[in-house]
Every structure is written in C-alpha cells, then in structure tokens.
Amino acid sequence: MRQEFFTRERLAVSLLFLMNGFVIGSWAPKVPDFARNLDLSESELGLMILVLGLGSLTCMPLAGAQIARFGSRTVTLACAVVFLPTLLLLTLAPSIPLAGLAIFLFGGFMGAMDVSMNANAVETERQMGRSIMSSCHAFWSLGGLIGASIGGPLLATYGSTVQSLVATVLAGVMLLAAWPITLRDQPHPDAEHRKARLPMTPLPWLLGIVALFCMVPEGAVLDWGALYMRDELMGSVATSSYAYAGFSLTMALMRFAGDIVRDRLGAVTTTRICAVIAMAGTALAGFAVEPWMAVIGFAVMGIGISNLVPIAFSAAGNLPGMASGVGLSVVSSMGYAGILVAPSLIGFVAQHSSLALVFRCLPLLLLVALLLSGLARHADRPQS
Known part of the structure; x- marks a missing residue:
C-alpha cells in the first residue's frame, strides 16, 4: 500500500465533493425565488423542504446497494450525471406537483451521490494508505460557500434561470475534470451481493x-x-x-x-x-x-x-x-x-x-x- 500525499484519484474525488457542495450551495439562495414563483406559503415551503429530505432518505440506501454490485466509481458518476440538471428542473418547474417531483429528484440524487462519493473516498483512502475523508468534506463545504457566494449576485443581476444555467455549466466542468481520473474500484458482485442486505449487526x-x-x-x-x-x-x-x-x-x-x-x-x-x-x-x-x-x-x-x-x-x-x-x-x-x-x-x-x-x-x-x-x-x- 503506497503512502502518497496527493494522487489523481484524490483530486477526482475532491472535485466530486466540490461539485456536490457547489450545486447545493447554488440552491440555497434560490429558495425565496422558488417559493415566490410557485406562490408557496411558509408551511408549503416547509413541506417542499421535507420532500427534498425524503428524496435523500429514499435514495441513499438504494445507492448503497448499487455500490456493492457495481463499485463506487460507476454509481458516483451516474448519480452525478442525473443530479446535474435537477437545479434547472427546480427553476423551470411550472406547477407545484412538478416542483414537488423536481425537488424529490434533487434531494434523491444529491443523497445518492453523497453516499457513493463517500464510498469512493473510502476506497481512495485505502489505495493511498492515508486519511483524506476530512479534506473531502472540506471541499464539500468550500463548494457550498462558492455556490452560495456567486449565486446571490447572479440571481440579483440576471435572474434565476441564468443563475441555474451558470451553476449547471460550472458543475458540469467539475464533473468532466473528475471523470477520467476517478478511482476505478473493482467490486465482486457475487461476494458483495450477500453483504448488500440490510445490516443486522449493531x-x-x-x-x-x-x-x-x-x-x-x-x-x-x-x-x-x-x-x-x-x-x-x-x-x-x-x-x-x-x-x-x-x-x-x-x-x-x-x-x-x-x-x-x-x-x-x-x-x-x-x-x-x-x-x-x-x-x-x-x-x-x-x-x-x-x-x-x-x-x-x-x-x-x-x-x-x-x-x-x-x-x-x-x-x-x-x-x-x-x-x-x-x-x-x-x-x-x-x-x-x-x-x-x-x-x-x-x-x-x-x-x-x-x-x-x-x-x-x-x-x-x-x-x-x-x-x-x-x-x-x-x-x-x-x-x-
């Protein structure tokens, strides 16, 4: 096991954490516009946020089972691809039912990517022989800070749609940069299928x-x-x-x-x-x-x-x-x-x-x- 401070694989998983945090940070300043466009009351907005959380809680266990079968790289990149356009879906949703579906998908793919990129960080830790998880979460925090910091001025100057487009393009650039160098872990489906059930140990x-x-x-x-x-x-x-x-x-x-x-x-x-x-x-x-x-x-x-x-x-x-x-x-x-x-x-x-x-x-x-x-x-x- 090699002891290296920085590798291409570490850069890749750091970029994935940065991207995930950036999209979430870009969502934060949009919340008032989201509520105003749909004419949501505070209680209705609270229910929408609850739907976001339920999406995450629904998809996280599903992502864990898929990682056991296909490996963290495949699941992480797949989740990142489907997560990428959800910010635009939230912006363009014309009605409350469609907005509810969009925010469920936003929360679901966000949570699924969260589980799978953490699994990829664990595999990268094993390969490198050193801890990287805390710095990965730091990149997530940094992404949130950047997304929120540039999102507000873009919203004020150009509006919600332009802000979403810019955020989606920038997040896509991060994903493209990480794609070819993300750690390729090798799952063993036959051995892992038995372990992918709901854990019975405490x-x-x-x-x-x-x-x-x-x-x-x-x-x-x-x-x-x-x-x-x-x-x-x-x-x-x-x-x-x-x-x-x-x-x-x-x-x-x-x-x-x-x-x-x-x-x-x-x-x-x-x-x-x-x-x-x-x-x-x-x-x-x-x-x-x-x-x-x-x-x-x-x-x-x-x-x-x-x-x-x-x-x-x-x-x-x-x-x-x-x-x-x-x-x-x-x-x-x-x-x-x-x-x-x-x-x-x-x-x-x-x-x-x-x-x-x-x-x-x-x-x-x-x-x-x-x-x-x-x-x-x-x-x-x-x-x-």
Missing part, C-alpha cells in the same frame, strides 16, 4: 447514531443560530449573521487539517478531542450572555464538529465483513435524518421554552458521540 447503526447526534447540532446552528442571537441575546442583524459564518469557517478550516491530525493521533483520539471541544463550544453558546460570546461558542463548536462526521463515514466504509456502500448508506441516512427532523423538533422545544435551553442540552448528544468514540477505530487502516 456497528453501522451505532455509527449512525454518532452521525445523527453530531449533525443535529450542525443543523441547529444553521437553522436557529441567527434567530437565537437576535431574539434572545439582542444582537443586531449583522452580528447575528456571524453565528453560522463563524461555525462554518472554523469547520472548513479544521476539515482541511483534520486528515493530518487523524493520521497522527488516530481516529479514536481525534474523535474524543473533537467531541469534548464541540461540547465546550455548544455549552458556551448556550450559556452566553452577550452575542460575541455566542459567536465564539459557535466557532469553537465548528472546530469540534468538523471531523466527527468524516471519521464516522470512514469507519462505516471500513466495517469488517460489510460492503462499504451498505455501511455508508446506513450512517448517511441516519445523519441526514437528524438534519431533516432537527428544525421542527427544535422549533417545538423553543416555542415552549427557549433556544438557549436547546443549545444547553445539545452537549448531551455530543456526549453520546464521545461515549461511542471507540467505534472510530474502524476508520484507521492497518499500517503496511
């Missing part, structure tokens, strides 16, 4: 709990961080925007550094350190009495959460006796289920108490991840 489900309990706090900052700072800490609109900005900045930076840290300390130790840091940052945000304290708390929280999910994904792709796509589909589905359920659940709790209480309780979820940190040992590859 390991992938326990790792799924880790991903779930780490992604709920991430969703909480995304959906409720600014509102918490504005309504309960009396921060300004500008200051409140720093909640997710501080969190996402530190998370992206630490994901680029995470592979080096993980290779040096090991996945278990890295998970434990990250979980403790995430708990401290979340508690600081929850007990903040000034907006700047909450911003610092969210930034510290981003440092901690940054590498928890990538390590869980690596571990899921390396579980003994199980096809990597199957373990990844379980962990991905459970993790994204947290992002899907968390906004409504947090809103219910906040309506009857406060967002401060929510953030004060979130460290308990991260404590579970800390207690299950021993499972991260599956993310470490034996040294040759």
Whole structure:
C-alpha cells in the first residue's frame, strides 16, 4: 500500500465533493425565488423542504446497494450525471406537483451521490494508505460557500434561470475534470451481493447514531443560530449573521487539517478531542450572555464538529465483513435524518421554552458521540 500525499484519484474525488457542495450551495439562495414563483406559503415551503429530505432518505440506501454490485466509481458518476440538471428542473418547474417531483429528484440524487462519493473516498483512502475523508468534506463545504457566494449576485443581476444555467455549466466542468481520473474500484458482485442486505449487526447503526447526534447540532446552528442571537441575546442583524459564518469557517478550516491530525493521533483520539471541544463550544453558546460570546461558542463548536462526521463515514466504509456502500448508506441516512427532523423538533422545544435551553442540552448528544468514540477505530487502516 503506497503512502502518497496527493494522487489523481484524490483530486477526482475532491472535485466530486466540490461539485456536490457547489450545486447545493447554488440552491440555497434560490429558495425565496422558488417559493415566490410557485406562490408557496411558509408551511408549503416547509413541506417542499421535507420532500427534498425524503428524496435523500429514499435514495441513499438504494445507492448503497448499487455500490456493492457495481463499485463506487460507476454509481458516483451516474448519480452525478442525473443530479446535474435537477437545479434547472427546480427553476423551470411550472406547477407545484412538478416542483414537488423536481425537488424529490434533487434531494434523491444529491443523497445518492453523497453516499457513493463517500464510498469512493473510502476506497481512495485505502489505495493511498492515508486519511483524506476530512479534506473531502472540506471541499464539500468550500463548494457550498462558492455556490452560495456567486449565486446571490447572479440571481440579483440576471435572474434565476441564468443563475441555474451558470451553476449547471460550472458543475458540469467539475464533473468532466473528475471523470477520467476517478478511482476505478473493482467490486465482486457475487461476494458483495450477500453483504448488500440490510445490516443486522449493531456497528453501522451505532455509527449512525454518532452521525445523527453530531449533525443535529450542525443543523441547529444553521437553522436557529441567527434567530437565537437576535431574539434572545439582542444582537443586531449583522452580528447575528456571524453565528453560522463563524461555525462554518472554523469547520472548513479544521476539515482541511483534520486528515493530518487523524493520521497522527488516530481516529479514536481525534474523535474524543473533537467531541469534548464541540461540547465546550455548544455549552458556551448556550450559556452566553452577550452575542460575541455566542459567536465564539459557535466557532469553537465548528472546530469540534468538523471531523466527527468524516471519521464516522470512514469507519462505516471500513466495517469488517460489510460492503462499504451498505455501511455508508446506513450512517448517511441516519445523519441526514437528524438534519431533516432537527428544525421542527427544535422549533417545538423553543416555542415552549427557549433556544438557549436547546443549545444547553445539545452537549448531551455530543456526549453520546464521545461515549461511542471507540467505534472510530474502524476508520484507521492497518499500517503496511
């Protein structure tokens, strides 16, 4: 097993993560236009977002089974091709039923590509003999940042259709660049077919709990961080925007550094350190009495959460006796289920108490991840 820092295959899978994040980031600023074009109320828009999540949860397990049969490269590239035009479908959908179908396909192909590109990253890790998962997720975060950053000005200047066309073309260029150099893994259909069934062992489900309990706090900052700072800490609109900005900045930076840290300390130790840091940052945000304290708390929280999910994904792709796509589909589905359920659940709790209480309780979820940190040992590859 060769120990190389950078290969063509690593570049390819990084580009695929960048493309996926870029398309999702391009969707984010379109949401108001999407709702206005279809004359959706807030509750109807919420149902549309729910359909997006249901599309992901439906297609993720299907992708895992196909990876076991055909290999991660084939499934990833196929999912990327069908995912590519869905942003345009969302833009051009003329009615609510067709928009519902388009957003289901958008979420479904997004989730399927997510599972398969993570499986390809696991295979690339094995080939290289070093960790790359955290940096792959960093490229996903970077793609989201780029997509959202250029999407807003394009929308304001040229409109939704032009923005979608530009985003689709740029995403297509990323896909074309990655296509010829994506790692060609060799599945063994006869051996893998038996392993592609719903796993009966507890390991992938326990790792799924880790991903779930780490992604709920991430969703909480995304959906409720600014509102918490504005309504309960009396921060300004500008200051409140720093909640997710501080969190996402530190998370992206630490994901680029995470592979080096993980290779040096090991996945278990890295998970434990990250979980403790995430708990401290979340508690600081929850007990903040000034907006700047909450911003610092969210930034510290981003440092901690940054590498928890990538390590869980690596571990899921390396579980003994199980096809990597199957373990990844379980962990991905459970993790994204947290992002899907968390906004409504947090809103219910906040309506009857406060967002401060929510953030004060979130460290308990991260404590579970800390207690299950021993499972991260599956993310470490034996040294040759």
